[in-house]
Amino acid sequence: MNNFLVHNNSDKAEMLDIIGINKIEDLFKMIPTSARTAKLDLPQALSEMETQKKVKALANKNKTDYISFLGGGVYNKFIPACIGQIANRFEFLTAYTPYQAEISQGTLQVMYEFQTMISRLTGMDISNATVYDGGTACAEAILMAKRISKKSKVLVAENLNPEYKKVINTYSWANGIDIVYFKNIPDNTDDYACVLIQTPDYYGEIQEIIKPANTLLIVCTDISTLSILKPPSEYGADIVVGDIQTLGIPQEFGGPHAGFIACKEKFMRQLPGRLAGRTVDADGNQAFCLTIQTREQHIKREKATSNICSNQALIGLCATVYLSLLGEKGFRQAGYLSSRQAHKLSEKLTEKGIPTLNKNFFNEFVIKVKNADNYLEKLKSAGILGGIKLDENKILIAATEMISDEDIEKYIENI
Numbered sequence: 001m002n003n004f005l006v007h008n009n010s011d012k013a014e015m016l017d018i019i020g021i022n023k024i025e026d027l028f029k030m031i032p033t034s035a036r037t038a039k040l041d042l043p044q045a046l047s048e049m050e051t052q053k054k055v056k057a058l059a060n061k062n063k064t065d066y067i068s069f070l071g072g073g074v075y076n077k078f079i080p081a082c083i084g085q086i087a088n089r090f091e092f093l094t095a096y097t098p099y100q101a102e103i104s105q106g107t108l109q110v111m112y113e114f115q116t117m118i119s120r121l122t123g124m125d126i127s128n129a130t131v132y133d134g135g136t137a138c139a140e141a142i143l144m145a146k147r148i149s150k151k152s153k154v155l156v157a158e159n160l161n162p163e164y165k166k167v168i169n170t171y172s173w174a175n176g177i178d179i180v181y182f183k184n185i186p187d188n189t190d191d192y193a194c195v196l197i198q199t200p201d202y203y204g205e206i207q208e209i210i211k212p213a214n215t216l217l218i219v220c221t222d223i224s225t226l227s228i229l230k231p232p233s234e235y236g237a238d239i240v241v242g243d244i245q246t247l248g249i250p251q252e253f254g255g256p257h258a259g260f261i262a263c264k265e266k267f268m269r270q271l272p273g274r275l276a277g278r279t280v281d282a283d284g285n286q287a288f289c290l291t292i293q294t295r296e297q298h299i300k301r302e303k304a305t306s307n308i309c310s311n312q313a314l315i316g317l318c319a320t321v322y323l324s325l326l327g328e329k330g331f332r333q334a335g336y337l338s339s340r341q342a343h344k345l346s347e348k349l350t351e352k353g354i355p356t357l358n359k360n361f362f363n364e365f366v367i368k369v370k371n372a373d374n375y376l377e378k379l380k381s382a383g384i385l386g387g388i389k390l391d392e393n394k395i396l397i398a399a400t401e402m403i404s405d406e407d408i409e410k411y412i413e414n415i
Contacts, residue, residue, distance in 0.1 A: 067407045068385045069345075071364045071398025072202065073134065073161050074257075077224070078334065078401055079248050083321050092317055107313060108288035111276035114320045121226045122240040123233025124262035128273035130316040134243030135167030137259030138196060138220055140306055141239045142168060144263070144270045145194035145216045146177060147305070153178045153192045155185065159201040160220065168196075189215040194239075200225060203357075203396060204364030211236030222246055223260070225362045227335030239263045248322025249315055258312035258319070268292060272306035334401045338363040342399035345408050352412060357394070364398040366390065375415065382414040 007015070016022065028036070046054065068076040087093065091106060111129035118127035131137050142154050156168060158181045165181075172179045180192075189195060194216040199207035206229065211217045218239045219232040224246035232240045245257040263271055269292060277291035323331060342363040346356045349367055358365040369375045372389045379386035384407075387397040399408075 066380075066383055066385045067403070067410065069387050069397050069399060069403070069411065070385050071204070072388045072396055073163065073243065073245075074251050074254055075246055075398055075400050076251060076402050077246050077248070079250060080322065080325050082325070083248050083318050086321050087314060087318050092314060105288055107317075108276045108290070110317050110320050111274065111313065112278055112288050113324075114316045115276060117320065117323050118223070118260050118262050121223060121231065122221075122237075122262045123231030124237070124240050125265035126268045126271065126275070127260055127262035128271050129276055130244070130258040130260055130312040131273050132259060132312065133255065133257050134161070134220070134241070134245075134259045135164040137241035137243070137261050138164045138218070139168045139171035140272045141218045141241045141261055142177065142194060142196065143171065143175060143306065144239060144261075144267065144272070145218065146175070147270050148267060149193040149216060151191065151193035152176055153180065155189060155192050155195040155215075156181050157195075157197045157201065157207075158183050159203055159205070160196065160198045161202045164198075164220070185212060189213070194218050196220065200362050200364060203366050203390075204361040204398070205358050206360040206362060209235045209237075222362075224331075224335055224338070227332045228339065229362065238267065244315070244319045247319035248325075249318055256312065256315065258315040270305055274311055335362075337401035338399060338403075341401070341403045341405075341408065342397075344405075345397065345399055345403075345411065348408060348412050349415075352415065354415070363400060364396065367395050367397060368393055369395060379411065379414055382410065384411055384414060386411065386415075 012024070016024070021027065070076070091104075092110075115127040115129055119125065131140055138160070142156075145154065146152055154172070154177055156165070156179055160168075168179060171177075177193075185195060189212040192215050195212050196218040197207055197209055198220040199205075199209060200222060201207060209217070209219065209232075216238045217236055218241060219235075219237040221232060221240060221242045223242050223244055240262045241259065243257055243259050245251070249257055261271060261273065268275075271292075274290055275292050276288055279287055279289060281287040326334060339362050342361065342365060346361075346365055346367075350356060354367050354369060356365050356367055367387075370393065372392055372395050375395065376386045376389060387395040390396055
């Protein structure tokens with residue numbers, strides 16, 4: 001790929017002549033003067049060396065060396081260095097290829113491998129090749145349930161991630177779906193399209209799920225917890241959704257991340273997003289292609305399963321590389337370490353008189369303190385992000401494999 005060359009004055013004059021105007025400003029005549037910026041108040045240009053020094057000075061103002069116990073849907077996980085090396089190869093990184101996968105066997109194969117891994121982890125028959133994020137996955141699964149059941153009332157667990165709730169509320173309002181939030185599942189669910197439950201839930205609690213009769217069960221899960229916990233297929237899930245940030249994706253201030261939707265085979269034609277399939281070409285060689293194409297790009301808009309289910313192929317690639325690198329044993333070990341460190345911290349906090357409110361948790365739990373603001377500020381002054389404030393007396397804490405025994409001791413010493 002050649003470097004971009006700036007147009008010189010001769011090039012600009014020729015281009016202006018071809019389109020029939022005298023100067024570049026004429027391109028913006030239709031914009032009212034009141035809406036234009038008179039001038040950009042920018043400093044004088046700097047040399048490359050001076051620019052580097054200035055940028056480094058600005059960067060040094062950032063605090064990047066905190067020990068993080070933050071969770072709530074975005075976690076500080078170990079990311080092998082080669083993920084970035086592979087994902088940043090121009091074959092994958094170009095803006096066009098990951099979206100129009102039809103032109104790239106490599107991208108199609110990655111999508112196929114991603115789908116296979118998600119299907120194995122969730123125990124479901126089929127998975128799509130990512131959607132925008134976990135919240136979108138929840139909302140799209142609800143739309144699936146509505147199409148399958150022909151019902152427009154939905155039960156959603158109260159302890160679902162609050163950001164996911166906001167996305168669900170927006171989708172549901174636009175699609176005429178009545179969302180009923182619950183703490184305990186009603187005895188009779190026949191009138192509802194589905195029941196959506198998150199496990200572990202937003203507060204880290206592992207839910208005991210019993211599939212309701214005559215109603216679709218949607219399970220939202222942190223995919224990394226399935227390194228140890230039972231796959232949702234074993235307790236009757238019809239559709240499984242979640243975010244894949246914990247699969248080698250940086251926190252990135254909350255995004256971009258990606259979501260997934262997996263389901264039983266009988267529902268696959270209602271599955272939004274892209275699906276990659278494996279076949280053979282005319283010469284009998286292995287080939288990959290998009291299949292069961294239900295997106296608005298391929299069929300009439302009114303018949304599409306979704307009109308706004310963005311695909312996150314590049315992030316799906318990162319997750320696929322992450323799982324390939326760790327393998328089954330490494331993936332399970334990362335999950336075990338995360339859970340062990342969380343339970344170790346919980347025990348030490350209990351010894352200090354700070355109770356854990358969860359009964360069963362994987363790597364995230366809620367504690368009760370006298371003053372959440374003071375508690376977190378004291379830890380922050382010691383270089384520790386101690387958790388997420390839920391209210392004046394409750395804090396959500398998460399631990400991952402990135403948390404060492406020394407980090408836990410430092411946490412305890414500074415509360």
